[in-house]
Amino acid sequence: ATGAYLGLTGKRISSPADALYVGLGTHFVPSGSLAALKDALLKVNFSDEPDKDIHALLAGYKKDPASGAQMKTFFPQIAQCFGANRSVSETIEWLKKHQISADSTVAEWASEALSGLGKGAPFSLCVTQKHFSEVALAHGNSEHHLSKLSGVMKAEFRIALRSSIRDDFTEGVRAVLVDKDQNPNWSPWRLEDVNIAEVESVFEPLPADIELNV
Numbered sequence: 001a002t003g004a005y006l007g008l009t010g011k012r013i014s015s016p017a018d019a020l021y022v023g024l025g026t027h028f029v030p031s032g033s034l035a036a037l038k039d040a041l042l043k044v045n046f047s048d049e050p051d052k053d054i055h056a057l058l059a060g061y062k063k064d065p066a067s068g069a070q071m072k073t074f075f076p077q078i079a080q081c082f083g084a085n086r087s088v089s090e091t092i093e094w095l096k097k098h099q100i101s102a103d104s105t106v107a108e109w110a111s112e113a114l115s116g117l118g119k120g121a122p123f124s125l126c127v128t129q130k131h132f133s134e135v136a137l138a139h140g141n142s143e144h145h146l147s148k149l150s151g152v153m154k155a156e157f158r159i160a161l162r163s164s165i166r167d168d169f170t171e172g173v174r175a176v177l178v179d180k181d182q183n184p185n186w187s188p189w190r191l192e193d194v195n196i197a198e199v200e201s202v203f204e205p206l207p208a209d210i211e212l213n214v
Contacts, residue, residue: 003136004091008129015069017068017070085133088117092114092117095117097110123188126194130199168187
């Protein structure tokens with residue numbers, strides 16, 4: 001759910017607490033301590049268990065983030081709105097329900113998420129939702145190709161390659177970087193007009209001479 005939330009809305013991880021919460025980091029070391037940490041790492045006398053040596057060293061430099069994790073605060077809503085079984089349309093409907101929540105912080109979060117979703121191309125939103133749903137469903141199944149890093153890399157290479165040759169890509173570049181009118185003309189324009197078979201074709205294997213080999 002967390003990956004789908006970030007991917008669909010364009011939300012960025014911008015705090016140490018959030019980075020730790022979602023697993024992008026293991027320790028928070030303030031920038032003022034990085035030089036000392038680097039020197040200490042260079043002087044480590046490693047044992048037969050270097051991983052433990054590193055963790056023991058980091059423990060002496062890590063600090064608790066000054067603020068709490070926003071992602072943790074809103075995780076119940078994220079899980080409800082962006083779960084693996086949700087279509088993009090269902091996600092939008094759930095966000096609209098939270099947008100009128102009596103809790104103003106939840107309502108503000110939902111409005112921000114809807115705003116982020118509104119900036120994406122409908123086709124790309126459907127591709128993103130499908131990818132994160134399949135990765136989530138593969139979790140814990142060692143036989144599934146998306147449970148391995150190599151499988152995820154191949155899938156994302158196919159997505160990136162095929163997305164880059166769609167008109168939506170050049171239109172997005174035009175609207176944001178060239179003309180900067182922030183008014184892209186997506187094709188298709190509406191979610192209900194997205195061809196699901198076309199979405200699924202994005203994930204099909206590429207020709208052998210193009211496929212990513214990892």
